[in-house]
Amino acid sequence: MYKKMIPIFLLIIILFTQSGCWEGRELNARAFVTAVAFDMPEDPEALPNQFLFSIQVPIPEKMAGGESGQSAGGKPFLVFGTTTDNVLSGILQLQCQLDRKIFFGHTRLILVNEKVARIFGLERVLDYFKRNFRIQRMARVAIVEGEAREVLNIQPPIGQTPSTYILNLISPQSGSSFNYISDLGKWLVLESDEGIDPVLPRICKGKETALTGGAAVLKNGRFLGWLNNFETRGLNILLNEFTESDYRVKCPFHPEEIICVGVNNLRSRYRLVKEGNNPVLKINVVGRFETREFSGSHGPMVQLTEGLERAVTEKVREEIEMAINKAQNLGADILGVGRYIQAYHPQLWAKLNWDQEFPYFPIKLEVKMEWALTVRRLGA
């Protein structure tokens, strides 16, 4: 008899417990945070250990109004913030103003003002996010030149949600090697790794849009300095994260004319060699390009080959050297040279005090670019 009772008993339990989630919350009872921002506090009475924590919450009724999101009047999102010394306290303060439960499951963008990154460090402001299981490791993190909160307030020029607009700008789909592509997971890996310092994309507020390009150099979680667009492109080549980009070079025959070339195939390779008794890092970069635009009176010509390859090689070399010099000047090994030495020459690595050695470590660069001759039109 009791054997028959057990399944019935279990069935009753399942019937009453499995029909819904425990403490389930309806969608309209949640405030979905799509992006967060950290700035220095505006409040003059703020304590030195406080920062301004802002969240962006979409307003579903206004978003449903149309692609542009403005048909129902006003912005389809709300940005509001609070001054706090830790994220969780900030969330609690914000929660007091909201009748919906703040929910971070859809947060895909974290913006940090450069001063906050310099003074507080990313570890401090991102600690909550790396411990919260609901936050994706794929959430994008960027350093903002200027007020991060203002970037959250930008209304996208083409109909999108604002956070998606910025996400797209700093995602691979942006198609520009002027951006360094990173996310929370990548930052965590690089931050914990030895022999490499992390870089995060840069964002700033333009007149009506967000501007991207360039990157922020970090060391021990703190902001050190900026890479400009060309240095960032050089860094992407060194890290083999370069996707595709266009370069402008002078015509070898007519220096006043411009030839635009597209580079879409670049590989860099590190090699440690000994010169005398000293180790030297040799970086070999090889790549291919195609001609895309001629400003002058002629198009592709076989006579151009040597001069054009030399000009493109010099251009690529110049940007990579800029990135190397910036890294060594800042004393941050964003190039991953230390990581390479640690992996392939562990005995040498054990002898090095890398923080002190890196700024003076000899690095030699060899670049060779080939015209892949993807010619679609001859003549001018």
Added chain:
Amino acid sequence: MSRKLRSLFSRQVTMMILGLTIGAGILTLPSAVARVFGASSWIGTLIIGLFFTGGSYVAAKLAQMFPEETIVEYSQKILGKYFGIIFSILFAVFFFSFVPIETRIMHELVNISLLPQAPSWFVNGVFILVMAYAASKDITQLAQVNELLIEIALVVGVFVSILAWQHFKPMHMLPVFAKNQLHFEQIGAEIGTAFSYAGFPLVNMILPYIRNPEEVTRATIKGNLLVTLIYTFFTITVIGVFGYKETIDLAWPGLELAKSVNLEAVILERLDLILLISWISAVFTTGVLAYFVAALVISKLFGLRNHTFVVWAMVPLIYYLSTSLKNYFVWNQWGLYISILAIIISFLLIPLLYFLALIKARRRN
């Protein structure tokens, strides 16, 4: 043992070893191994796995010497009645200790990801009741359920791991055995990893139920090799994606791995929850098989015809123990004790039994 009772196929034996061995431990294994072996963790995982495969060979050979009996009966023949009973109690404690820890980890996983507010009486209670219901059934049904569930969990787990290779960096696997990354002094603290390998003594309880006892050694080794390969592949993936430093910092590298996977343009963009839900079935198979074996050992010790009563009698104790494992650190400590027991049983007591059984068999001949 009658042919009717011998219902398990050798494939089911392999799957039962997989089901019992692969559970919650794999989700934390890479970080524990990384603390000792650094970037060479996968080699550590492989070596430990091969050691346990060797142990499983001895256990299977021992079982094959007594095809009609379980270890409860033949341990008393080999060691004498009292030592045999003590050994059997130790054996039951070993398997029993899996159940509260798997229950508690399941509770943690549910709280982390699915139902953050669900209380332990609900999550643990329901899980223990379902396990008890399954463990009270006979071994054939259990083997069939295990086969289905562990396959689902493994397919999803391997799928997620393969997808995670989009972030794989070969440089994270280097250098191999660098002195500054090897911390053998921590092996004592991290010996809890052994808990993730020690499912094979199951074979010493189920041989009388296996259709072709002569195939059991092959099936056991196959099971343990598969476990070793899966663990090694998983560790390679985790270390290759995160690097050993970040892996050390992660409490649940398996879940973090799923969180870093992105399936662009597919409706199921987030795979962590899919992995979690399917992995609960892997935790379930570990718990239920260990539960079954512990109850079977005790029922045989007391000469009971059916283990069902023992299964249900254990429920309050499992619940009490599962709730007393209050946090990650406490159950890791518990895992350490189980691992020490696993090592004693796998590499000391079972080989000792085998050795003594061989001597007795020679004397008899």
